[in-house]
């Protein structure tokens with residue numbers, strides 16, 4: 001009995017830690033939803049997108065304010081082609097820059113969906129999509145660990161700077177593969193610490209998303 005109690009207590013503690021991480025991330029990204037530039041150790045906004053090799057012609061069409069919200073850590077579009085007519089999900093879509101880039105690739109016959117677990121980010125993304133009149137782009141509030149779409153919904157999943165933030169990474173990947181059609185593709189950009197940096201970085205709430 002004692003063992004069972006210890007296991008249950010361990011699970012409860014983990015659940016509580018995950019909740020703390022989630023709410024710290026939501027507090028942080030509610031602020032970022034009002035503009036990302038200058039709030040990260042890496043380059044963000046239009047300058048960040050340019051440094052990451054985004055197609056300048058695509059983001060030149062976007063309003064400045066929208067570009068200021070970009071805080072991706074890499075360029076998931078460089079990993080492989082996205083074809084006209086495909087369905088695509090962006091997990092952790094933020095204010096929507098990658099959704100809008102993706103919508104240019106899939107065209108009007110394609111379908112683009114974005115989820116983000118921070119309500120303020122979803123609200124900004126919805127405004128941005130609606131301002132550009134993109135009718136085949138949908139935003140839902142949701143967590144990558146429990147994706148609010150049925151099995152086999154998408155040809156492709158993309159993500160940019162989000163999976164490192166999930167405390168349940170195995171669960172996140174299993175959810176991504178659940179919503180992909182058989183043979184579907186995942187293209188994501190993210191950050192990992194290795195070697196000395198990994199050993200020296202304290203595992204604290206503050207360090208989780210900095």
Ligand SMILES: C[S@@+](CC[C@H](N)C(=O)[O-])C[C@H]1O[C@@H](n2cnc3c(N)ncnc32)[C@H](O)[C@@H]1O
Nearest residue numbers: 029070071072092093094116117118143144161
């Ligand atoms: C670094 S930003 C990237 C935003 C966007 N992909 C971009 O490139 O501008 C991380 C985003 O992921 C969201 N996020 C973090 N953890 C998440 C999770 N478990 N599920 C869904 N969204 C999450 C945050 O709210 C934030 O908007």
